[in-house]
Amino acid sequence: MLKFLKAQLASFSGTIVDFLTTLVSVEIFNVWYVTGNITGNICGGIANFYLGRNWVFNSKDKKVYIQGLKYLGVWIGSITLNTSGVFALTHYCSFNYIVSKVVVSLVVGFTYNYLLQNYFVFK
Numbered sequence: 001m002l003k004f005l006k007a008q009l010a011s012f013s014g015t016i017v018d019f020l021t022t023l024v025s026v027e028i029f030n031v032w033y034v035t036g037n038i039t040g041n042i043c044g045g046i047a048n049f050y051l052g053r054n055w056v057f058n059s060k061d062k063k064v065y066i067q068g069l070k071y072l073g074v075w076i077g078s079i080t081l082n083t084s085g086v087f088a089l090t091h092y093c094s095f096n097y098i099v100s101k102v103v104v105s106l107v108v109g110f111t112y113n114y115l116l117q118n119y120f121v122f123k
Contacts, residue, residue: 003056007117010051011109018044022101033097037086041079048113049075057122070121074113081108 022040025031031039049071053059059067085104089095095103 003118004114006056007052007114008109010048010056011113013051014044014048015105015109016044017047018105019101023098026097033090034083034087037083037097037101038079041082045071045075045078052117052122057117059122062122067121071117074116074121077116078108078113081112 018040020040021043022033022036025036025039026033049068052071053064053067082101082104085108086097086100089100089103090097093100
């Protein structure tokens with residue numbers, strides 16, 4: 001249970017980086033929300049990998065490039081799910097992109113990301 005809570009805290013930290021990057025990209029630099037979302041996902045993913053490897057799963061003894069490649073595969077799936085979900089909820093359901101991002105991030109984070117990081121990337 002402690003590992004799950006730590007993973008959620010690391011995910012939340014990555015999400016803060018993700019959201020801040022997205023908001024700055026869209027609201028200040030007038031980037032399209034999909035592009036801003038991808039940029040935020042990349043920045044948040046880097047923060048999440050660092051925290052997952054070093055703090056949550058305490059997996060520093062494994063080769064970083066192998067974990068990095070595994071994480072990259074999972075991360076590409078996560079970015080695809082997040083971006084598709086944000087686009088679908090914003091474009092087809094007329095949600096505000098921030099609301100879409102919150103909903104999709106929670107669903108993907110609690111399911112896809114945690115399970116694959118725990119049982120595949122940092123096992």
